[in-house]
Amino acid sequence: MSASARTTIDVEVRYAETDQMGVVHHAAYLVWFELARTRHCATSGFTYAEIEQMGYWMMVTGVEVSYRQGARYGETVQIECWIDRLTSRTVHFAYVVRRDGRRLATGRSHHLWVRAADLAPCRIPERLAEPFARLVATESQA
Amino acid sequence: MSASARTTIDVEVRYAETDQMGVVHHAAYLVWFELARTRHCATSGFTYAEIEQMGYWMMVTGVEVSYRQGARYGETVQIECWIDRLTSRTVHFAYVVRRDGRRLATGRSHHLWVRAADLAPCRIPERLAEPFARLVATESQA
Amino acid sequence: MSASARTTIDVEVRYAETDQMGVVHHAAYLVWFELARTRHCATSGFTYAEIEQMGYWMMVTGVEVSYRQGARYGETVQIECWIDRLTSRTVHFAYVVRRDGRRLATGRSHHLWVRAADLAPCRIPERLAEPFARLVATESQA
Amino acid sequence: MSASARTTIDVEVRYAETDQMGVVHHAAYLVWFELARTRHCATSGFTYAEIEQMGYWMMVTGVEVSYRQGARYGETVQIECWIDRLTSRTVHFAYVVRRDGRRLATGRSHHLWVRAADLAPCRIPERLAEPFARLVATESQA
Numbered sequence: 144m145s146a147s148a149r150t151t152i153d154v155e156v157r158y159a160e161t162d163q164m165g166v167v168h169h170a171a172y173l174v175w176f177e178l179a180r181t182r183h184c185a186t187s188g189f190t191y192a193e194i195e196q197m198g199y200w201m202m203v204t205g206v207e208v209s210y211r212q213g214a215r216y217g218e219t220v221q222i223e224c225w226i227d228r229l230t231s232r233t234v235h236f237a238y239v240v241r242r243d244g245r246r247l248a249t250g251r252s253h254h255l256w257v258r259a260a261d262l263a264p265c266r267i268p269e270r271l272a273e274p275f276a277r278l279v280a281t282e283s284q285a
Numbered sequence: 286m287s288a289s290a291r292t293t294i295d296v297e298v299r300y301a302e303t304d305q306m307g308v309v310h311h312a313a314y315l316v317w318f319e320l321a322r323t324r325h326c327a328t329s330g331f332t333y334a335e336i337e338q339m340g341y342w343m344m345v346t347g348v349e350v351s352y353r354q355g356a357r358y359g360e361t362v363q364i365e366c367w368i369d370r371l372t373s374r375t376v377h378f379a380y381v382v383r384r385d386g387r388r389l390a391t392g393r394s395h396h397l398w399v400r401a402a403d404l405a406p407c408r409i410p411e412r413l414a415e416p417f418a419r420l421v422a423t424e425s426q427a
Numbered sequence: 428m429s430a431s432a433r434t435t436i437d438v439e440v441r442y443a444e445t446d447q448m449g450v451v452h453h454a455a456y457l458v459w460f461e462l463a464r465t466r467h468c469a470t471s472g473f474t475y476a477e478i479e480q481m482g483y484w485m486m487v488t489g490v491e492v493s494y495r496q497g498a499r500y501g502e503t504v505q506i507e508c509w510i511d512r513l514t515s516r517t518v519h520f521a522y523v524v525r526r527d528g529r530r531l532a533t534g535r536s537h538h539l540w541v542r543a544a545d546l547a548p549c550r551i552p553e554r555l556a557e558p559f560a561r562l563v564a565t566e567s568q569a
Numbered sequence: 570m571s572a573s574a575r576t577t578i579d580v581e582v583r584y585a586e587t588d589q590m591g592v593v594h595h596a597a598y599l600v601w602f603e604l605a606r607t608r609h610c611a612t613s614g615f616t617y618a619e620i621e622q623m624g625y626w627m628m629v630t631g632v633e634v635s636y637r638q639g640a641r642y643g644e645t646v647q648i649e650c651w652i653d654r655l656t657s658r659t660v661h662f663a664y665v666v667r668r669d670g671r672r673l674a675t676g677r678s679h680h681l682w683v684r685a686a687d688l689a690p691c692r693i694p695e696r697l698a699e700p701f702a703r704l705v706a707t708e709s710q711a
Contacts, residue, residue, distance in 0.1 A: 158465065158475075159458045159594050163337075163587040163642060169345045170315035170585055174443045177312075181442065191442075192501025195305075203311045207349045216589060217476025300607065300617075301452050301600045305445040305500060312443055316585045323584065333584075334643025358447060359618025447621075453629045454599035461596075479589075487595045491633045 148278070149225040150183035156216050166213025172248055173206060176238045179224035180252070183236070187274035199268050201234055201254035208250040218242055229279050231266050232256055290420070291367040292325035298358050308355025314390055315348060318380045321366035322394070325378070329416035341410050343376055343396040350392040360384055371421045373408050374398055432562070433509040434467035440500050450497025456532055457490060460522045463508035464536070467520070471558035483552050485518055485538040492534040502526055513563045515550050516540055574704070575651040576609035582642050592639030598674055599632060602664045605650035606678070609662070613700035625694050627660055627680035634676040644668055655705045657692050658682055 154175050162168040184191045194201070214220050220242045227237040233255055240248040256265050267275060296317050304310040326333045336343070356362050362384045369379040375397055382390040398407050409417060438459050446452040468475045478485070498504050504526045511521040517539055524532040540549050551559060580601050588594040610617045620627070640646050646668045653663040659681055666674040682691050693701060 155462070155465075157458055158461050158588055159596055161589040162584055163589065163591045164342060164344075165589045168585050169348065170312045170319075173312040173315065174441055177442050178439070181439075190501060192499075200306060202306075203352055205349070205351045206311065207347070209347045210345055215476075217474060297604070297607075299600055300446055300603050301454055303447040304442055305447065305449045307447045310443050316583055319584050320581070323581075332643055334641075357618075359616060448626060448628075453632065454596045454603075457596040457599065484590060486590075487636055489633070489635045490595065491631070493631045494629055 147186045149223055150179060150186060151221050151223045152179050152182050153219050154178065154222055155219045156214050158216050161216050164213070166215055169208065169210060172208050172210070172240065172250060173252075175220075175222050175240065176206075176224070176236070176250055176252055179222040179238060180236050183224045183226075183278075187271065187278055189271060189274060194268070194271065195259065197268055197270070198259050199265070199271075200257050200259050200262075202257045202262075203252060204233075204255050205253040206250065208248055210248045212242075212245070212247045214240070214242060214247055220247065226275070226279050227251060229267075229275060232264060234267075234275070289328045291365055292321060292328060293363050293365045294321050294324050295361050296320065296364055297361045298356050300358050303358050306355070308357055311350070311352060314350050314352070314382065314392065315394075317362075317364050317382065318348075318366070318378070318392055318394055321364040321380060322378050325366040325368075325420075329413065329420055331413060331416060336410070336413065337401065339410055339412070340401050341407070341413075342399050342401050344399045344404075345394060346375075346397050347395040348392065350390060352390045354384075354387070354389045356382070356384060356389055362389060368417070368421050369393060371409075371417060374406060376409075376417070431470045433507055434463060434470060435505050435507045436463050436466050437503050438462065438506055439503050440498050442500050445500050448497070450499055453492065453494060456492050456494070456524065456534060457536075459504070459506050459524065460490075460508070460520070460534055460536055463506040463522060464520050467508040467510075467562075471555065471562055473555060473558060478552070478555065479543065481552055481554070482543050483549070483555075484541050484543050486541045486546075487536060488517075488539050489537040490534065492532055494532045496526075496529070496531045498524070498526060498531055504531065510559070510563050511535060513559060516548060518551075518559070573612045575649055576605060576612060577647050577649045578605050578608050579645050580604065580648055581645050582640050584642050587642050590639070592641055595634065595636060598634050598636075598666060598676065599678075601646075601648050601666065602632075602650070602662070602676055602678055605648040605664060606662050609650040609652075609704075613697065613704055615697060615700060620694070620697065621685065623694055623696070624685050625691070625697075626683050626685050628683045628688075629678060630659075630681050631679040632676065634674055636674045638668075638671070638673045640666070640668060640673055646673065652701070652705050653677060655701060658690060660693075660701070 160167045160171040181191050223239045228235040236252045238250045258265050302309045302313040323333050365381045370377040378394045380392045444451045444455040507523045512519040520536050522534045542549050586593045586597040649665045654661040662678050664676045684691050
């Protein structure tokens with residue numbers, strides 16, 4: 144995969160993700176975001192699993208979700224993910240959940256680079272700096 | 286239970302709530318918030334299960350969480366919950382997660398009253414207006 | 428999709444599915460089974476969402492799982508699902524979870540047809556009898 | 570806590586645990602079992618968190634659950650847990666889930682002692698042999 148501005152994944156709604164309202168429970172969206180983020184990170188040339196093996200974590204420091212309409216079992220939704228902002232020490236992702244082009248939810252997640260060994264905040268690992276910057280650069284040109 | 290400004294519950298961390306970072310996955314906090322909200326609503330004199338039986342839902346329209354420190358398996362955390370803001374059509378809850386008095390996370394959730402039958406937004410059910418207002422009134426006096 | 432003996436789906440391990448042992452939590456396998464079962468039922472010509480809309484549920488009455496080796500974040504696993512046994516009132520599914528051809532887990536789930544309206548056990552809905560029997564017939568011929 | 574034959578815990582049903590059938594999703598029972606097992610292990614004098622810190626895991630090798638009746642949001646259920654069988658290398662737990670004395674589900678889980686460092690199966694850690702045997706002994710006398 145080459146660096147791309149935005150990654151969109153398909154997610155089939157799982158029965159276990161629904162609640163007694165008959166729609167997907169609101170906490171499941173964070174798990175979907177993570178799935179899209181995983182796929183988007185991989186376009187940098189490094190999967191998140193590999194990044195962890197290098198000894199780094201993108202620790203989640205915050206999330207926001209705005210829900211407009213529910214997703215239902217039997218449906219497949221699309222999660223679009225992109226890097227909204229990148230600093231030397233943080234990464235900020237944005238997400239849109241859609242079904243047939245209609246927005247169901249939007250969200251953001253905020254991450255801090257930390258060393259897995261001691262949880263100390265750190266700068267983006269050197270090998271990732273350029274690949275991640277390229278993701279954003281591509282974005283700006285889009 | 287009588288109306289009270291704030292409700293604090295104890296939650297024992299579940300093994301299944303941890304992830305491979307060794308701490309509780311960030312999505313679990315939304316489930317903990319819901320548990321605290323359930324208990325806090327009950328102090329109004331109506332459990333949320335009863336509210337649903339009346340034909341109403343407090344639909345989640347948004348959430349925000351800010352994470353400071355992770356919770357671990359083997360720990361019991363405290364979730365404090367209160368109504369942050371109340372309008373004729375919406376309820377806004379705030380949360381603090383603590384372990385031994387130390388803040389692990391804070392959050393808010395936003396809810397819209399809807400009729401379960403047709404998902405139409407509506408005013409707070411009449412029988413609940415006064416009990417919910419009392420929760421906030423108590424809060425202001427605290 | 429036409430009736431087929433067995434359905435195999437790919438499932439990308441979600442970070443949230445791991446626990447602090449560094450592998451997928453054992454409860455997640457039931458959710459994966461359900462996902463494979465959903466896809467397998469659809470080959471009958473009726474999705475499970477449609478079956479529910481007809482007013483029937485395949486209520487889970489039992490499950491068994493045997494775990495051999497853990498699945499990890501960063502991996503994609505295959506879930507194979509087939510109908511193991513079919514009676515006029517019950518359906519029994521079997522599952523194998525594999526990664527690169529290697530067995531990670533096996534399982535079974537047992538289901539009872541019930542009418543959604545009153546939860547009364549019932550015979551397999553008439554419109555489904557033949558399509559489901561065909562799934563098993565195909566299986567026997569395989 | 571002193572060694573006891575059986576441990577019973579109260580679990581408040583979480584909204585997120587329900588699915589669109591209006592009852593608790595069947596996978597949630599495995600998480601409840603784990604919660605009861607955690608509490609039961611602690612009566613040995615060693616919490617499971619401490620056991621992991623010693624460098625050992627009770628790896629889950631199998632589970633079986635039999636479901637009779639659903640649990641609902643708004644309810645509190647009781648999970649009873651005991652050691653069903655103990656060998657030098659394995660531990661087998663049994664569970665009953667009840668609501669107001671009525672059986673909702675029963676289950677068993679099977680565990681193998683492994684060294685966390687290399688996942689090699691091993692005998693029960695020496696310091697735990699006697700405390701765990703005592704749990705079973707108490708049981709036999711009950």
